[in-house]
Amino acid sequence: MDGNDTDLFGNAPPQADLFASEERPGYExxxxxxxxxxxxxxFLAEARAARAMPWPEREARTIETIFPQMANWLPDDEADQLRFEFAQEIERLKKAA
Known part of the structure; x- marks a missing residue:
């Protein structure tokens, strides 16, 4: 459809259709x-210094979820090492509970 196209009743297409084929600049x-x-x-230092889980249960679950994801912003070898060390500390703290 070009800008002059209308339906059988003389109505222009809905605005959403006007942009359907255009690429929109995204935010990265x-x-x-x-x-x-x-x-x-x-986070790792807090876990290492603790004898028991240093965060409330809900916060601990959140940190366990976001830690590996945040590590994705680092070089692979560094991210893998931090994930490994954090997982070890979390396992230690869970056993201590």
């Missing part, structure tokens, strides 16, 4: 690796 988020690294290391 890029995390700051230094900030990510600091935050992950902070």
């Amino acid at each position: 988020f890029r995390a700051n690796p230094d900030r990510v690294r600091r935050r992950l290391n902070r």
Whole structure:
């Protein structure tokens, strides 16, 4: 449809159809690796320093979920090492409970 097309009743197409074939510029988020690294290391340090789970249950589940995802913003070898160390600490803390 070009801009002059109308339906049988003389109505222009709905606005949503006007943009259906156009690509829209998207927003691409890029995390700051230094900030990510600091935050992950902070979580890891808290876990290492604790004798029992240092976070309330809900927060602990959230951190366990986001930690591996946040690590994706780091180089693969660094991310894998941090994930491994964090998983070890979480297992230790769960056994201590």
